[in-house]
Amino acid sequence: MSDITTSQPARSSSPFSSFSVRDAGTLIGLILIVAVFAMLVPGFVSERNLINILQQSSINACIALGMTLVIISGGIDLSVGPTAAISAVLTASLLVAGYPVPVAIVAGLGIGMLCGLVNGILVAYVGLQPFIVTLGTLSTYRALALIYTGGNPVLGVPMTFRSLFNGNIGGIPNSVIIVAVIALVAWVILKKTPIGEYLLAVGGNEEASYVAGVPIALTKITAYVISGFLAALGAMILVGRLGAAEPILGNLWELDAIAAAAIGGASLMGGKGSVIGTILGAIILGAMRNGLTLMNVQAFYQLLATGLIILVAMMIDRVTRGRG
Amino acid sequence: MNARLRFDGITKTFPGVKALTNVSFEVAPGEIHALLGENGAGKSTLLRTLSGVAKPTSGEFYVDGVIAAFKRPEHARLAGIAMIHQELQQVPNLTVAQNMFLGHQIKSAGGMLVNRREQEKRAAEALAMIDPTIDPSVPIKTLKVAQRQIVEIARALLDKAKIIAMDEPTSSLTPAEFENLAKVIERLAGLGVSIIYVSHKMDEVFRICHRGTVMRDGNVVGTVDLKTTAEADVIAMMVGRELQHEEHNSFVKEDVRVDVRGLSSAVTHVRDVSFTVRRGEVLGIAGLVGSGRTELVRMLAGVDAIADGTIAIDGATLKLTDPRSAISAGIGLLPEERKREGIIPGRSVSVNMALPSLGKFSKSGIVRHGAIKSRANELLKRVNLRPFQIDRPIRLFSGGNQQKAIIARWLAAGSEILLFDEPTRGIDVGAKSEIYHLIENLAAEGKSIIVVSSELPEVIRLSDRVIVMRNGRIAAQLERQELSEQAIVAHAVGDAGLKTHSAKQEQAHV
Numbered sequence: 001m002s003d004i005t006t007s008q009p010a011r012s013s014s015p016f017s018s019f020s021v022r023d024a025g026t027l028i029g030l031i032l033i034v035a036v037f038a039m040l041v042p043g044f045v046s047e048r049n050l051i052n053i054l055q056q057s058s059i060n061a062c063i064a065l066g067m068t069l070v071i072i073s074g075g076i077d078l079s080v081g082p083t084a085a086i087s088a089v090l091t092a093s094l095l096v097a098g099y100p101v102p103v104a105i106v107a108g109l110g111i112g113m114l115c116g117l118v119n120g121i122l123v124a125y126v127g128l129q130p131f132i133v134t135l136g137t138l139s140t141y142r143a144l145a146l147i148y149t150g151g152n153p154v155l156g157v158p159m160t161f162r163s164l165f166n167g168n169i170g171g172i173p174n175s176v177i178i179v180a181v182i183a184l185v186a187w188v189i190l191k192k193t194p195i196g197e198y199l200l201a202v203g204g205n206e207e208a209s210y211v212a213g214v215p216i217a218l219t220k221i222t223a224y225v226i227s228g229f230l231a232a233l234g235a236m237i238l239v240g241r242l243g244a245a246e247p248i249l250g251n252l253w254e255l256d257a258i259a260a261a262a263i264g265g266a267s268l269m270g271g272k273g274s275v276i277g278t279i280l281g282a283i284i285l286g287a288m289r290n291g292l293t294l295m296n297v298q299a300f301y302q303l304l305a306t307g308l309i310i311l312v313a314m315m316i317d318r319v320t321r322g323r324g
Numbered sequence: 325m326n327a328r329l330r331f332d333g334i335t336k337t338f339p340g341v342k343a344l345t346n347v348s349f350e351v352a353p354g355e356i357h358a359l360l361g362e363n364g365a366g367k368s369t370l371l372r373t374l375s376g377v378a379k380p381t382s383g384e385f386y387v388d389g390v391i392a393a394f395k396r397p398e399h400a401r402l403a404g405i406a407m408i409h410q411e412l413q414q415v416p417n418l419t420v421a422q423n424m425f426l427g428h429q430i431k432s433a434g435g436m437l438v439n440r441r442e443q444e445k446r447a448a449e450a451l452a453m454i455d456p457t458i459d460p461s462v463p464i465k466t467l468k469v470a471q472r473q474i475v476e477i478a479r480a481l482l483d484k485a486k487i488i489a490m491d492e493p494t495s496s497l498t499p500a501e502f503e504n505l506a507k508v509i510e511r512l513a514g515l516g517v518s519i520i521y522v523s524h525k526m527d528e529v530f531r532i533c534h535r536g537t538v539m540r541d542g543n544v545v546g547t548v549d550l551k552t553t554a555e556a557d558v559i560a561m562m563v564g565r566e567l568q569h570e571e572h573n574s575f576v577k578e579d580v581r582v583d584v585r586g587l588s589s590a591v592t593h594v595r596d597v598s599f600t601v602r603r604g605e606v607l608g609i610a611g612l613v614g615s616g617r618t619e620l621v622r623m624l625a626g627v628d629a630i631a632d633g634t635i636a637i638d639g640a641t642l643k644l645t646d647p648r649s650a651i652s653a654g655i656g657l658l659p660e661e662r663k664r665e666g667i668i669p670g671r672s673v674s675v676n677m678a679l680p681s682l683g684k685f686s687k688s689g690i691v692r693h694g695a696i697k698s699r700a701n702e703l704l705k706r707v708n709l710r711p712f713q714i715d716r717p718i719r720l721f722s723g724g725n726q727q728k729a730i731i732a733r734w735l736a737a738g739s740e741i742l743l744f745d746e747p748t749r750g751i752d753v754g755a756k757s758e759i760y761h762l763i764e765n766l767a768a769e770g771k772s773i774i775v776v777s778s779e780l781p782e783v784i785r786l787s788d789r790v791i792v793m794r795n796g797r798i799a800a801q802l803e804r805q806e807l808s809e810q811a812i813v814a815h816a817v818g819d820a821g822l823k824t825h826s827a828k829q830e831q832a833h834v
Contacts, residue, residue: 192690194682201679204668211627211665212733213651213680271670 057286066227074270081250116228120221165240203270406480608787626650656734724755
């Protein structure tokens with residue numbers, strides 16, 4: 001008599017186990033949108049245009065990854081655009097003043113993290129609402145960028161810097177490669193490190209997390225610092241592309257980033273969100289804009305389409321969640 | 325039949341649980357009808373269906389012989405049914421009259437303005453029927469809990485309530501306040517109002533109720549005439565067979581593990597508390613609601629700040645700043661409100677278990693989920709998680725199984741001192757007995773355990789020693805052989821000598 005036992009469930013550490021049903025839904029949404037535009041716009045699915053879409057989505061994806069971590073922790077970061085602007089004008093000024101490229105990059109990323117740190121401290125230690133804190137710093141950081149530059153753009157960013165963020169390797173834009181690496185790191189943080197578990201726990205139930213010994217303040221501050229860092233990185237990509245840094249750069253970036261995270265399955269109540277989903281969400285928004293532009297649709301209607309896509313995505317999310 | 329209210333086959337199922345099964349009984353006009361049963365017997369669920377908060381899966385209510393469907397709380401109110409909740413639902417800053425007319429104010433000027441004078445007049449009329457000493461124009465927060473309860477009852481009278489259901493109305497009342505409430509209830513019954521009275525306090529139930537319906541596991545065990553039935557028989561009906569003759573087992577070792585001296589809270593009224601817990605000892609903490617039981621264990625767990633006093637573990641004085649510091653000292657808290665303070669609802673049982681010990685389960689900054697799984701397999705099996713699905717979100721489990729997962733959490737963290745705050749609140753009878761056995765097993769392993777409970781049989785069943793709290797201080801420490809419900813209650817409410825003393829003090833102040 002052979003001893004038959006049910007096999008133990010496979011280890012869950014395979015990278016595909018984190019591709020959830022919700023992520024599959026976002027992917028189907030993306031495929032549908034691409035299919036529709038493929039029929040309407042000749043050349044939409046060409047290799048060149050697809051790479052274009054990825055490149056156009058890369059900055060929003062970068063910002064939205066940080067936003068996703070903040071949203072998972074139960075917060076929100078409305079100050080990402082002005083944070084990017086501060087970082088951009090500082091980096092560009094240093095470059096124009098002749099500082100070496102690595103120094104300018106470190107300073108730019110550092111100031112972004114500092115902006116995030118201030119947000120995090122105000123949320124975690126002063127106990128203010130994340131919405132209010134970052135609404136306040138949204139204005140404050142923007143004002144600092146404008147004051148620092150006197151409202152003028154910083155021109156003449158050297159080619160060495162530009163080619164770093166705006167070049168390509170084997171036809172793949174550097175910005176896409178950078179964001180892909182960032183996404184991988186964000187995925188590891190969320191899925192594989194204690195801080196990732198803490199983010200999900202704090203956003204899921206802060207009081208229970210506190211009783212269970214989760215370092216609440218450290219967790220929240222980490223999320224905002226990462227968000228500030230990624231806002232600064234997004235600014236570098238844009239400065240590389242434009243060759244100049246405007247103090248008004250990054251206007252309304254926060255809304256695109258929140259939209260990408262929400263389409264990707266992040267819950268504004270906290271405790272829920274997906275790195276893969278957010279990336280797909282950013283690409284959905286990018287593909288929409290790209291396709292509508294190729295169809296020569298006016299900007300007004302593009303805005304309308306973006307709004308509708310967000311609402312439809314949320315309704316589908318709501319309905320399927322109710323059933324599941 | 326001329327029943328005021330008839331429950332006819334009320335059944336309520338939740339996903340995976342049958343909370344009420346075919347509940348049928350009647351309440352006569354002017355009757356004070358007790359609804360009896362242990363926690364989790366289904367009394368609260370039944371009241372929720374009666375008040376229109378939850379819809380029964382099947383079954384009907386008849387009010388004065390007419391079928392009544394309550395889709396919303398408003399429907400129940402219009403049918404003449406009023407609920408007096410344990411937690412009073414009042415707005416503290418509004419006046420007594422404003423609270424009584426909340427949601428259906430008396431309007432003037434064509435509905436534009438609230439007619440406060442008319443409201444106060446009508447409120448005073450309703451209050452006069454039951455307790456004329458309450459002034460309808462003062463803010464409700466200036467009243468004592470007992471008076472606020474009377475206001476709720478008067479509000480029900482304003483609504484022309486024919487049936488008033490009261491859920492544990494006396495849980496935070498003094499004996500004198502209970503006497504006053506009993507008079508009010510008897511007066512209401514005299515006016516022909518039917519009362520459904522839910523209480524765990526058997527002496528009160530037998531004092532004021534005419535008949536009682538006993539529930540267990542969502543079923544009606546029977547309806548009895550309380551004037552002719554013995555208390556012991558009713559209790560036997562409530563608990564059923566299994567829990568009756570469980571013996572207490574003691575595993576107390578010699579050495580003192582926890583030594584608390586002169587502990588006072590920085591945020592609550594707990595003052596000057598001193599006690600010890602030995603290895604393998606189960607220390608019970610009893611007392612009325614608000615006596616400081618929960619507040620005391622929250623201090624020990626590092627949740628509430630300590631103003632004064634010391635906590636020493638195995639002779640070493642602790643410095644508690646937050647729950648983290650308590651956890652690293654080997655203290656684990658199973659909080660009273662599991663949903664709010666215990667679980668991360670959307671995360672799996674195994675992650676909920678591992679949360680405080682993620683450092684232990686990590687290697688060079690990366691969490692080893694395989695290690696969590698194998699530990700979860702072992703510990704959740706030990707606490708008998710059901711269904712045994714360690715990757716399932718914890719919110720999908722019953723209260724009892726969530727509690728087991730939190731126990732496993734502290735076993736995984738290696739905690740040697742476990743603080744159970746109301747360990748079986750809202751848990752069904754079967755899981756309750758499992759948790760009792762678990763607590764005993766943990767004591768047998770040498771862990772030191774503190775159990776806070778409102779249920780005296782539970783405290784007596786589990787404890788080697790009991791501390792009775794009153795007004796934030798220790799009123800008595802009772803050894804195992806001194807334990808009885810009467811002794812605990814006497815210390816919890818203060819004995820006769822103390823009462824006359826405080827009465828004299830009050831007179832002196834007048």
